Amino acid sequence: MNKLIAFFVIFLKDIKTYYLKPPNISWGIIFPFAWAGMFFIRTGGNTLDVLSILPGIMAISILFGTTSMLSVTITFEKKNKTFDRVLLSPVPLTLIMFAKTSGAILFGMANAFVPFVAAGFFVSLSQIQLHILIPAIILISIASTFMGLFIATSVSEVFEAQTFSNFFRFPMIFLCGLFFPISKLPLILKPLSYILPLTYGVDIMRGVINNQMVLTYTIDFTILFLFCAGLFVVSLYNVKKKWVL
Amino acid sequence: MVSILEVQDLTKYYGTQLAVDRTSFSIESGEIFGFLGPNGAGKTTTINMLTGLARPTTGKIYYFGQDYTQNIKKAQHLMGIVPDESNLYPELSGFENLCFCGALYGLKKKERESRAKDLLEVFGLSDAMDKKFSAYSRGMKRRLTIAAGIIHKPPILFLDEPTTGIDVASARHIRRLLLEMNKNGTTIFLTTHYIEEAERLCHRVAFIVEGRIIKIDHIDNLLHPVKDRNILLLTLSKIEDGIETRLSAILPEIRCVRTSDNEIKIESIRPLRVAQIIRILEENNIEVIEARRMTPSLEDVFVDVTGIEAETMKKEKEKKEGQG
Numbered sequence: 030m031n032k033l034i035a036f037f038v039i040f041l042k043d044i045k046t047y048y049l050k051p052p053n054i055s056w057g058i059i060f061p062f063a064w065a066g067m068f069f070i071r072t073g074g075n076t077l078d079v080l081s082i083l084p085g086i087m088a089i090s091i092l093f094g095t096t097s098m099l100s101v102t103i104t105f106e107k108k109n110k111t112f113d114r115v116l117l118s119p120v121p122l123t124l125i126m127f128a129k130t131s132g133a134i135l136f137g138m139a140n141a142f143v144p145f146v147a148a149g150f151f152v153s154l155s156q157i158q159l160h161i162l163i164p165a166i167i168l169i170s171i172a173s174t175f176m177g178l179f180i181a182t183s184v185s186e187v188f189e190a191q192t193f194s195n196f197f198r199f200p201m202i203f204l205c206g207l208f209f210p211i212s213k214l215p216l217i218l219k220p221l222s223y224i225l226p227l228t229y230g231v232d233i234m235r236g237v238i239n240n241q242m243v244l245t246y247t248i249d250f251t252i253l254f255l256f257c258a259g260l261f262v263v264s265l266y267n268v269k270k271k272w273v274l
Numbered sequence: 275m276v277s278i279l280e281v282q283d284l285t286k287y288y289g290t291q292l293a294v295d296r297t298s299f300s301i302e303s304g305e306i307f308g309f310l311g312p313n314g315a316g317k318t319t320t321i322n323m324l325t326g327l328a329r330p331t332t333g334k335i336y337y338f339g340q341d342y343t344q345n346i347k348k349a350q351h352l353m354g355i356v357p358d359e360s361n362l363y364p365e366l367s368g369f370e371n372l373c374f375c376g377a378l379y380g381l382k383k384k385e386r387e388s389r390a391k392d393l394l395e396v397f398g399l400s401d402a403m404d405k406k407f408s409a410y411s412r413g414m415k416r417r418l419t420i421a422a423g424i425i426h427k428p429p430i431l432f433l434d435e436p437t438t439g440i441d442v443a444s445a446r447h448i449r450r451l452l453l454e455m456n457k458n459g460t461t462i463f464l465t466t467h468y469i470e471e472a473e474r475l476c477h478r479v480a481f482i483v484e485g486r487i488i489k490i491d492h493i494d495n496l497l498h499p500v501k502d503r504n505i506l507l508l509t510l511s512k513i514e515d516g517i518e519t520r521l522s523a524i525l526p527e528i529r530c531v532r533t534s535d536n537e538i539k540i541e542s543i544r545p546l547r548v549a550q551i552i553r554i555l556e557e558n559n560i561e562v563i564e565a566r567r568m569t570p571s572l573e574d575v576f577v578d579v580t581g582i583e584a585e586t587m588k589k590e591k592e593k594k595e596g597q598g
Contacts, residue, residue, distance in 0.1 A: 031379075034377050035378045037377075038374055046363070109361070110359055111362065114362065116327065119350040119378075119379065272327075
């Protein structure tokens with residue numbers, strides 16, 4: 030029970046300090062609209078394309094929102110030693126990491142719903158199976174957040190976190206099937222697509238929103254879950270190894 | 275009686291570099307125990323191992339007789355930790371920072387808020403409770419960091435260089451608070467490179483140099499060998515090379531060392547003949563600007579035991595701070 034107090038206070042502090050700040054709220058709103066605008070211009074503003082671009086915009090919004098925030102905030106806290114304050118408390122490391130990532134996961138989910146709600150003004154979303162879409166959004170948010178955590182625990186400077194994030198994110202956008210179907214990628218790049226968590230998240234969302242899937246829900250959810258677990262375990266290992274010297 | 279903390283043969287290597295070498299000591303309940311040593315002596319590494327920010331290479335750490343070496347996390351509720359740099363959140367107010375720290379130790383909302391208010395008052399920060407931590411002065415930051423360290427009323431408080439880099443008034447305030455906390459039952463482990471601070475605050479002190487404890491004892495016991503020593507501190511117009519040797523050759527019963535660019539310290543177990551010393555210096559065209567008789571202090575013991583001048587330690591620290 031006592032540990033839960035610590036969990037909620039760390040979580041709420043992060044929400045208040047980082048995620049509810051006006052620049053981040055505006056980022057969460059503007060970012061998906063900017064991407065949507067880009068696609069609209071490219072397609073001549075045909076509303077029929079909303080559903081085809083929606084999975085990609087939702088996935089990118091989650092990916093950028095979570096990785097940008099978490100990798101930078103944790104690196105920043107480690108750098109100015111405030112993270113040590115939490116590390117030196119009797120709260121178990123696993124719980125600390127869950128608390129630190131929960132805010133980013135929620136932020137990622139909120140980012141995903143901005144384009145989803147906006148799309149509802151242009152097209153009917155009644156055919157979308159929310160009981161699959163919502164778990165998919167949650168799992169993509171967790172996987173992206175844990176990717177941010179992995180980045181944060183692998184670097185020591187804020188600028189390194191930003192560089193490392195981009196090193197992961199930009200290739201991922203092009204390789205996970207958002208812009209180009211994986212089937213049309215050069216043979217040498219195809220294996221790369223399948224080692225990226227976003228590929229599976231996008232596949233689920235394409236299945237739910239566009240009825241187009243490469244794999245099955247079971248495979249996508251299982252692999253995404255394994256990515257989440259793997260990234261979290263590696264991040265914990267990094268913290269223990271690098272931050273508790 | 276079971277010691278609140280017992281350390282056996284604690285050793286730490288960073289790669290091939292030895293940082294702490296087979297350190298052993300124990301701290302009794304109600305004690306103020308000081309770790310005194312120059313930069314890089316292993317003081318912070320030792321605190322980090324005892325509090326869970328570093329893993330010992332070998333050795334054992336016991337709190338209340340129980341071995342926590344492999345799982346310091348389980349002992350962290352017993353300790354308050356005040357690192358050498360304030361590590362509170364700059365974007366939170368003083369009050370919010372204290373409440374946050376209280377929550378990390380499982381204090382419920384009402385309890386942590388009331389405790390935070392009490393501590394802000396005791397530490398003279400009530401007026402600044404709603405100010406952001408980033409707007410605090412260095413002395414205020416230090417006081418709040420100490421308050422954050424004791425919000426959960428830990429039996430033992432670790433302080434790493436508690437008064438380094440802050441103004442004299444704040445340092446005095448902090449020393450007074452530490453003595454008060456100790457009077458109220460908190461056991462204190464502190465590291466410092468200020469010898470006079472250790473002498474003023476601590477019941478027992480360990481001298482640590484190059485990762486090894488070279489002397490550990492109660493202040494009174496440490497001072498015993500020097501208590502009959504006569505010490506004269508001379509401020510001179512200039513210091514010529516070899517003047518210490520010349521003085522010692524003329525007055526074999528004295529020991530003369532240069533303590534700064536224009537100061538020498540003369541020690542003897544016999545009464546010092548000040549007039550004669552001044553005459554010798556003047557014959558060498560050295561004017562004595564000031565002559566002060568000094569009471570033997572822990573500094574003399576430290577210099578005797580380690581061979582390191584206190585002034586050198588201070589300068590090293592200031593240099594390090596300047597770089598950082």
